[in-house]
Amino acid sequence: xxxxxxxxxxxxxxxxxxxxxxxxxxxxxxxxxxxxxxxxxxxxxxxxxxxxxxxxxxxxxxxxxxxxxxxxxxxxxxxxxxxxxxxxxxxxxxxxxxxxxxxxxxxxxxxxxxxxxxxxxxxxxxxxxxxxxxxxxxxxxxxxxxxxxxxxxxxx
Amino acid sequence: xxxxxxxxxxxxxxxxxxxxxxxxxxxxxxxxxxxxxxxxxxxxxxxxxxxxxxxxxxxxxxxxxxxxxxxxxxxxxxxxxxxxxxxxxxxxxxxxxxxxxx
Numbered sequence: 001x002x003x004x005x006x007x008x009x010x011x012x013x014x015x016x017x018x019x020x021x022x023x024x025x026x027x028x029x030x031x032x033x034x035x036x037x038x039x040x041x042x043x044x045x046x047x048x049x050x051x052x053x054x055x056x057x058x059x060x061x062x063x064x065x066x067x068x069x070x071x072x073x074x075x076x077x078x079x080x081x082x083x084x085x086x087x088x089x090x091x092x093x094x095x096x097x098x099x100x101x102x103x104x105x106x107x108x109x110x111x112x113x114x115x116x117x118x119x120x121x122x123x124x125x126x127x128x129x130x131x132x133x134x135x136x137x138x139x140x141x142x143x144x145x146x147x148x149x150x151x152x153x154x155x156x
Numbered sequence: 157x158x159x160x161x162x163x164x165x166x167x168x169x170x171x172x173x174x175x176x177x178x179x180x181x182x183x184x185x186x187x188x189x190x191x192x193x194x195x196x197x198x199x200x201x202x203x204x205x206x207x208x209x210x211x212x213x214x215x216x217x218x219x220x221x222x223x224x225x226x227x228x229x230x231x232x233x234x235x236x237x238x239x240x241x242x243x244x245x246x247x248x249x250x251x252x253x254x255x256x257x258x
Contacts, residue, residue, distance in 0.1 A: 068208065072188035075203050092256020099177065099249050102211050103242065106169025106218065109162035110238045122235055129239035133246070 002073050006149070009066035013142050016059040023052045024135040027128040053115040057108050060134065064101045067141075071098075078148065090151060097144040100137040107134060160230035163238045165222040170245035173214035178252070182209025183216065 025041065026049035038046065074094070082090050111134060114127040147154065176182065185194050186209070189202035197204075222230075 071205060071207065072186070072191075075188050075205050080203075089257050092253055095256065096250065096253050098207050099173070099253070100246070102173050102207065102214070103170045103246060103249075105211070106173060106214065107166050107242055110166030113159055113162045114235070114238065126235045126238045129243070133239060133243060
């Protein structure tokens, strides 16, 4: 059961990572390519970013809930093993991941609100920076989760 | 801006989560080895998870603040605080958590 939950958690995280990266690049100011044609990054960011907002909120909340359900197993099995092997940095990476997930869940109401409001100059900066903040949370959590999940194979 | 209380909630949540974490103000504690929740510390039940309790503390306190702030005051809030204060909270957390890497 825990393996199924871990895989579902990982798949939801992939969907969240893709959605929020599209949105994060969509609010970034990119210079046009030299020949005036769209390159990969222009096409990647050329999406209806507003349409990603509710799916991102749902995915962030559900993925965080999945992480919360997996946490007891981590606390009982993985963390003591990391402590036994003096792997302090790996524990630190996970501690940061849990803080970012919690702060991210708390940020979702403001994030959702600023994407729902009419797109004016006053709301552009909060919308952009809240999106980038959540993007940082998602990328950190994704990479930290995968490294910790595979740490026995990664370390000598 | 209507619904500005949501912004107040988000701003307060990050700060109060850090306060709950730093001062160990978990609303409750979960002991995974025995699958039990407790309000108070129990040293005889093995490993403890405080994270759920910190989130609950921050969530309830932030909701109370967001509810208590007058709507007129919430609507006058500068939108920039919505990302500046959470960013500052994250930076403060990262500075504190350097302890794992030194």
